[in-house]
Structures are given as C-alpha cells and as structure tokens.
C-alpha cells in the first residue's frame with residue numbers, strides 16, 4: 422500500500438489535496454483592475470531579479486537561507502487568484518504545484534507538518550511554483566497561550582511552514598480571503614500582498630468577452646456584454662459560471678444545432694441562477710443547526726464483514 426506521504430504527493434487520494442499542473446492559462450486570459458495588475462507585475466519583476474541576483478550574481482552562494490519569495494494573493498472568491506498563480510508559473514516557464522491547504526489539513530490531520538515538508542521538497546525537485554490554495558487556515562491559528570491538541574498541531578504547522586519558507590529558494594504563493602490575519606512571524610516572510618479587487622464595469626465587460634470563444638461560440642445579435650457588466654456587479658468566477666450555464670441552456674433549445682444561439686436572455690437568466698445559488702450557499706453556511714447523523718451503512722456492513730472474517734479465521738485455526 423502506498424504511504425500517506427506518497428499518496429499525498431502523487432495526489433492519488435481521489436486526486437484531492439495536491440496536484441502538479443502544467444500551466445495553460447496566461448495573463449492574456451486574465452483581466453485585472455490596474456492596481457492589482459501593477460502589484461502583480463512588480464511581484465514578477467522581483468522573481469526575475471531574484472534569479473539574476475542570487476544565481477548569476479552569485480549571492481545565493483553567500484547567503485543560503487531566506488532566499489525564497491513568498492506572496493499572498495488576497496481576495497474574495499472568484500476574483501482570479503488561482504488563474505493568476507497559473508499565469509505567473511506560465512510566465513516563468515515553471516510548473517505549478519497546487520496544494521489545497523484546507524483539504525490537506527482536513528484529510529491528513531496529524532500528518533500536515535510532514536506533508537508540508539514533502540510539498541516544499543517536491544516543488545524544489547520539480548522546479549515548480551508552490552501554490553497554497555485556501556490557505557486561510559494557516560493564517561490565523563498560531564496561539565501563544567495554553568493550547569489544546571488541535572491548536573498544538575496548528576502551531577506546529579505554522580512553525581514548520583516558517584522553517585520551510587526560510588530554507589526554500591523558490592516562489593511560494595498563498596491564496597487567502599481578505600479577512601485573513603497572518604501571524605506576525607509569518608507576515609514577515611511574505612514579500613508582497615497582492616489584493617484581488619472585485620472587477621469594475623470595464624473589467625467585467627472584458628471578462629464576459631474572454632469567457633467565450635472569439636470565433637466559434639454562436640452569439641445572437643442581441644447579446645450586449647456592456648449591459649450585463651453594468652447591470653450585474655459580480656466576480657469573474659460568477660461570470661464564468663453564468664456563461665457556462667447560458668451555453669447549456671442555449672444548447673438545450675429544441676432547434677437544429679446550427680440554429681442554436683446564446684441570447685441575452687440566456688445570459689441574464691444564467692446570472693440570476695448563479696446569484697440564487699450563492700444565496701442558497703450563504704444560507705446553508707449560516708443556518709446550519711446540529712443535525713442527527715444517521716449511522717453510516719457502509720461502516721456497519723464493513724464491521725459485520727470484519728467480525729465474520731475473524732470468526733472464520735478462529736474456526737480455521739482451531740480445526
């Protein structure tokens with residue numbers, strides 16, 4: 422059986438938690454407000470100069486720790502943090518090692534520090550940009566007072582992360598939401614915070630346009646992206662979901678394929694659905710009451726099978 426560490430690194434645990442991607446999306450696919458774009462460009466310049474200073478100018482041999490570059494991408498969901506991490510890796514000609522921190526922590530309780538070390542090692546070996554997605558959980562947890570065991574693990578995680586960051590000579594990106602508070606020691610290791618703002622009208626209009634294929638997506642004449650951008654103050658992620666929903670609805674119309682078109686009404690209805698789905702999510706997040714958890718049938722059957730197998734073994738041994 423594969424070790425948890427190996428499974429973690431190869432991402433074979435149902436593909437959850439960690440994966441290495443060869444970046445496909447580039448900055449041509451991303452539309453950002455000017456301030457976000459500027460900060461990102463500065464971050465990229467730092468990465469490029471870093472290679473110049475520490476490799477070509479030899480300073481990496483004189484200074485062997487604290488050479489890594491850590492960035493925090495902070496912003497609301499769907500504002501383009503993941504796509505930009507991919508675009509940065511693409512720009513640098515590197516792979517992207519994506520660690521979904523929230524999933525890893527919940528899946529590998531007790532193994533998290535070990536897995537963090539493994540992720541840094543793997544990023545070094547693959548020369549990949551290391552991307553800790555949904556890293557909010559790392560940000561707030563280290564506590565100084567008396568600790569319970571869960572806190573103790575969180576403290577260890579942050580300490581291990583700090584140590585690994587100190588030793589790592591590559592690029593690490595954390596993605597968090599805007600409310601995250603970093604531990605001061607951790608904060609010192611973050612070179613730049615890039616704030617991902619919600620797109621304004623002009624950006625939204627362009628995001629609507631990049632979400633469709635420039636020549637192959639059949640749009641009806643009444644489609645007006647400017648009007649959609651003015652009317653709906655939504656994130657790029659919502660726009661993407663709305664485009665896919667509208668396309669699905671248009672494709673389901675009872676017409677021959679060559680007559681099918683995405684109309685403005687498809688797009689408007691799709692936005693309404695996306696917004697309604699978000700409302701449901703919000704309610705289910707905040708209205709959660711303790712529920713009776715039904716016993717898991719699979720666990721029950723497995724236990725019965727185990728007891729049966731042990732009984733059979735005992736009978737065989739006694740004979």
Ligand SMILES: Nc1ncnc2c1ncn2[C@@H]1O[C@H](COP(=O)(O)OP(=O)(O)OP(=O)(O)O)[C@@H](O)[C@H]1O
Pocket residue numbers: 450451452453496497498499500501502503504505596617628631656657658659661
């Ligand atoms: N600024 C943008 N320009 C173009 N497309 C965007 C932009 N923002 C989001 N999108 C679209 O929405 C999708 C989701 O965005 P992305 O996953 O990068 O958001 P995120 O900030 O990482 O969200 P989350 O916090 O939920 O992880 C992208 O794949 C892309 O298609």
Ligand SMILES: [Mg+2]
Pocket residue numbers: 502503504554596
């Ligand atoms: Mg993301």
